[in-house]
Amino acid sequence: MRLRDKVALITGAASGIGREAALLFAREGAAVVAVDVNELAAQETVAAIEQEGGRAAACRADVSKAADCEQMVAFAEAQFGKLDVMFNNAGIMHGADDDAVSTEEAIWDLTMNINAKGVFFGCKYGIPALRRAGGGSIINTASFVALMGAATPQIAYTASKGAVLSMTRELAVIHARENIRVNALCPGPLRTKLLMDFLDTEEKKQRRLVHIPMGRFGEAKEIALAALYLASDESSYVTGTEFLVDGGLTAAYVTPK
Ligand code: NAD
Numbered sequence: 001m002r003l004r005d006k007v008a009l010i011t012g013a014a015s016g017i018g019r020e021a022a023l024l025f026a027r028e029g030a031a032v033v034a035v036d037v038n039e040l041a042a043q044e045t046v047a048a049i050e051q052e053g054g055r056a057a058a059c060r061a062d063v064s065k066a067a068d069c070e071q072m073v074a075f076a077e078a079q080f081g082k083l084d085v086m087f088n089n090a091g092i093m094h095g096a097d098d099d100a101v102s103t104e105e106a107i108w109d110l111t112m113n114i115n116a117k118g119v120f121f122g123c124k125y126g127i128p129a130l131r132r133a134g135g136g137s138i139i140n141t142a143s144f145v146a147l148m149g150a151a152t153p154q155i156a157y158t159a160s161k162g163a164v165l166s167m168t169r170e171l172a173v174i175h176a177r178e179n180i181r182v183n184a185l186c187p188g189p190l191r192t193k194l195l196m197d198f199l200d201t202e203e204k205k206q207r208r209l210v211h212i213p214m215g216r217f218g219e220a221k222e223i224a225l226a227a228l229y230l231a232s233d234e235s236s237y238v239t240g241t242e243f244l245v246d247g248g249l250t251a252a253y254v255t256p257k
Contacts, residue, residue, distance in 0.1 A: 012090030014041030026054030063118030135179025172240030188246025
């Protein structure tokens, strides 16, 4: 088992990447703290893990709130005695997020508060716990849009993911001598609720698919497998990376027909 005796906290664990990662990490031996603003759905993730004989506990937290993030880390240590892996994965892509001219300030603030400040809070309160455990791995979910201009405008989301990526690099450098690794996981477009709700017409979906050499959306499970590598000691010399899992999207100039 690749995460034997590890304790992993995963935000956004009620759905998509977070839920798949929670199930996978537990199968690989980790005790999982499944954090989400949607407590009922986080409890469903925990029930699914327990049904397979794994160890998990649900915790409600809104990652844009400092007190919630402090409490979720304390909960992890109280439940399972330590924290080894911090997966800052919760995020939103708001339907009213558009180009700079059309996007309301409130959408900008909401998106930045959850996607960027949420990662900051996860690190602010998670790092002291990782130190107490003698080190660990932080995985911050960014996106390919931190590296490429998006064809469908989503200015607040794109800015928030740029912040996650640059924050990750600095964190990796600052904490490298503390045995704390910090990597940004950069998924390409996925067939999860977040993106399918945003690309709400077939035309918008096809517009995005045009850019992906593999010609399909990725699956949450394919990102969870990459997160597993970054969480485990197999990636012991990997820190500060933009770990792309994107079906070849960022490598493409023109995609094959
Ligand atoms: P999802 O919508 O399936 O899951 C996101 C989860 O985060 C939900 O359970 C939601 O309740 C939770 N959440 C939202 N706001 C929260 C808050 N304030 N506090 C705590 N939990 C909150 O989405 P997903 O596709 O699994 O996305 C996970 C991460 O991956 C996000 O950061 C997203 O930006 C990123 N990402 C997704 C894609 C994609 O195409 N789906 C691509 C690149 C990056």
